[in-house]
Amino acid sequence: MTDSNLAGPAPLTVGPADVSIVFESFFGNTHAVAEAIADGMRENLPIVPAPVRVSDALPSAVCDVLVLGAPTHAHSLSRSSSRREAEAWAKDLGKHLTLERESLGPGIREWLQTDPTPAWGYASFDTRVDMPRIFTGSAAATISRQLRKRGIRELVGPESFLVDKDSHLIPGELERARAWGVALARAVASVLPAVGREPR
Numbered sequence: 555m556t557d558s559n560l561a562g563p564a565p566l567t568v569g570p571a572d573v574s575i576v577f578e579s580f581f582g583n584t585h586a587v588a589e590a591i592a593d594g595m596r597e598n599l600p601i602v603p604a605p606v607r608v609s610d611a612l613p614s615a616v617c618d619v620l621v622l623g624a625p626t627h628a629h630s631l632s633r634s635s636s637r638r639e640a641e642a643w644a645k646d647l648g649k650h651l652t653l654e655r656e657s658l659g660p661g662i663r664e665w666l667q668t669d670p671t672p673a674w675g676y677a678s679f680d681t682r683v684d685m686p687r688i689f690t691g692s693a694a695a696t697i698s699r700q701l702r703k704r705g706i707r708e709l710v711g712p713e714s715f716l717v718d719k720d721s722h723l724i725p726g727e728l729e730r731a732r733a734w735g736v737a738l739a740r741a742v743a744s745v746l747p748a749v750g751r752e753p754r
């Protein structure tokens with residue numbers, strides 16, 4: 555074993571990848587997770603722009619790597635009825651939830667219909683309640699299924715970050731999201747030979 559092996563994995567020297575992180579969030583949890591993932595990705599990739607709210611994202615994003623995140627609503631992606639319900643939750647003062655502005659606009663479900671086609675691949679994440687997935691469903695699994703069906707490469711499997719029954723993030727989940735971002739950036743680096751772009 556050489557000294558450099560002993561020092562741990564060498565830092566990645568990956569050139570710029572055009573990364574797009576698009577999220578939907580009603581109470582801010584998926585938004586905070588998206589920011590933590592971007593921070594983690596920045597450890598291994600030189601340029602990772604701030605996550606973009608789905609209502610501000612261009613239709614059919616043209617990018618190398620697409621990272622999509624959404625809260626789980628009714629076992630899947632939000633739809634207009636569940637968005638209205640989210641608004642009602644925020645009005646319930648006992649829940650201590652503040653609504654982010656996009657509740658009335660289209661969500662990731664509709665945005666996916668614009669056929670985003672990331673050249674290198676995608677990854678998906680969600681927030682959902684801290685219970686076995688069979689009881690909660692997963693928005694990330696829905697995103698993943700849809701993009702995989704279109705033949706787009708999945709860089710890492712869908713991941714969930716957990717909230718409590720009152721929709722507040724469980725302690726430690728932002729750290730886990732950051733670590734997931736680090737791992738995702740490594741996965742991006744590992745597909746570079748397959749997409750024919752050399753690391754710099």
Ligand SMILES: Cc1cc2nc3c(=O)[nH]c(=O)nc-3n(C[C@H](O)[C@H](O)[C@H](O)COP(=O)(O)O)c2cc1C
Pocket residue numbers: 578579580581582583584585624625626627628629630636637639640643681682683684689690691717721
């Ligand atoms: C209308 C509605 C339906 C929901 N349905 C589910 C569900 O089926 N499974 C689940 O785990 N969480 C469910 N939740 C909880 C959300 O996943 C949680 O509020 C979300 O993760 C918060 O993310 P956000 O702050 O980014 O909106 C639901 C929340 C709302 C408002």
